[in-house]
Amino acid sequence: MTDHDYYEILGVSRNAGQDELKSAFRGLARQYHPDVNSAPDAEERFKEINEAYAVLSNDQHRSAYDRYGHAGVRGPGGATDFTVDFSDFADIFGDLFGFGRTSRRARNAPRRGADLQYRVDLQFEEAVFGVEKEIEITRDEVCETCRGTGAEPGTSPVRCATCNGSGEVRQSRQTIFGSMVQVTTCPSCNGRGETISTPCHTCKGRGLVRRNRKKELTIPAGVDSGTQMRLGGEGQPGINGGPNGNLFIQIYVKSHKFFKRHDHNILLDLNVNIAQATLGAEVEVPTVDGPAILKIPTGTQAGKVLKMRGKGVPRLRSNGRGDQLVVVNVEIPTRLTADQRELFEQLAQSLGSEVSPQERGFLEWLREALGS
Template sequence: MKLSKRDYYDVLGLEKNATKDEIRKAYRKLAREYHPDVNKAEDAEDKFKEAKEAYEVLSNEQKRAQYDQFGHAGTQNQGFGGGASDFSGFGDIFDMFFGGGGRRDPNAPQQGADLQYTMTLNFEEAIFGKETEISIPKEETCDTCHGSGAKPGTSPKTCTHCNGTGQLNTEQNTPFGRVVNRRVCHYCQGKGKIITDKCNTCGGSGRVKKHTKIKVSIPAGIDEGQQIRVSGKGEPGVNGGPPGDLFVVIAIRPHEFFKREGDHIFLELPITFAQATLGDEIEVPTVHGKVMFKIPAGTQTGRTFRLRGKGAPNVRGYGQGDQHVQVRVVTPTKLTSRQKELLKEFNQIADNAPITEDEDSLFQRFKKAFKGE
């Protein structure tokens, strides 16, 4: 059983007196919501096609008038017999089903191109975030001609070759009758307008390259390679289309002492032989400031301690990471005579003293393995 088509106005959620701008906005909203590359729901592709079909009719004044008067029957071709049959919609049909294979209306609104900017932060800026301003080169609407491309006091003229449609029609006889083929008008490049007196500022393009300042908010906890999307700050749209977006890619300068893995921060902390042996309360640097920490007596080099909540904040707001401190016992290389005497005395006492370390410690196992050699 063949299902009846939905009313095109209902498809786009519009009243019958909707303006062109309202039709365009409604279609763009539905197209973004149901595009198969974005929405993987089973019925998304059908809804996307339905919205596109509705837009193609209602955005065209002639087709809309026929639809308002005759309904869906007014938008159908009348067969191949005798008269010329219009096959110009084939490009849009291919575009609908195969994602861009056919021709697009050169006068249809098009979204501007996205831009990418790499921002380098120091280690602490990435941890705590910041508000900043960047300057990027991008195309902007020409202030002299306000985007028309024509010299002030003049205006673009309707192309006489395509009568402002941006397309040239040619007819071809086929076994099915005469077929109308459409192609982009090469006189006006599909714009429907010809500029005879070009703007001296932009050379007729309607755009100029400028350095534009844009405020960017860097969230706390952002990491290397992550992106910030600044909506609407890309290149301007074409034919009234919306602008593209700006994507700020983050690079982070390495820190001399801190290293980061996700939300956790790692620090190698040098301590003396005496501190490792006797224990000590020492200052440990963190990105949040110095904290006091007790090193227990008998700490071995390589041992790791954890300082809870002293890492980086999660960029999505899921808590705070930790700081992991790995101690490294530093062997002194420059000793005074007195220090050497004391160490020699300590070594003699240690050799004659009873074993106090664990029997299976690395030091004891090493001594037993090589005793007498």
């Protein structure tokens, strides 16, 4: 029990809030904890800090202390028990006393193996129509020589002498809060409870071996960048008899020279000349199914989006296909022959000099095409 001022002990002002008190206590407790501070007065200081915080963190005790000093918080015999709720400070005391460590039960419990990721790059058309791909993955597998025990055939793991097979060691230690039992993973066997005297020659006692495995993948039509496929149980092996992890295939689709994906539709930018746009035409355009004829209507404006039904991407997990949307760009000639120039000049005279504001832009055309 201290006669020093509680606020001075914690180094805070008399109107410090709870957060400030807490952080002052946290810092001092870490500094003066007798387990980490070997100074002869560390334990005394730590008790003071503890007492000061116990009083000031309790509103009722604090106001009594503010009014009457130490006398206000001590019973007639001066033996009030000041306890701090250490659950708020598990981060400090967990480190010191081994609270919150993984218990042996958790360590030896069956656990699912880790998941593996594999990236598959696809050509644009492969993503549209689906493809069979062979991939090679590297993963751990249970060693066949020792069946995962890590012990050379003919020998067997022996019970760990350090922990007597429990996988954990208990240490009782005296702290200022009394005797505490610290449970840690056995350092000799790493918590397995067994040690291997003659390690398996194949896996060097690991119980696992690194393997390259070829897998046939059937990639369905209609996948896109970001599509993920899950191959159950093809990941890392389970631990302590747990199930294997999964293998996740991440799809990445390379960009195409002409085509762009927009969900199930394919966008294609197409240049037509000014006569084709004005008079209309039938032109051959690329599609993912091969060249196809597209009708350019008479008087097609630049930015108009023409739809080629069913020439898009098959819908994943349902029927039908999207469309190919052709965005028409009218090319304005930059080099004219003498004949062409003469024709344009005649056209210019005939069309006159009037101009008008544009009514519809590319985005409206596109919105209409995607919406319908």
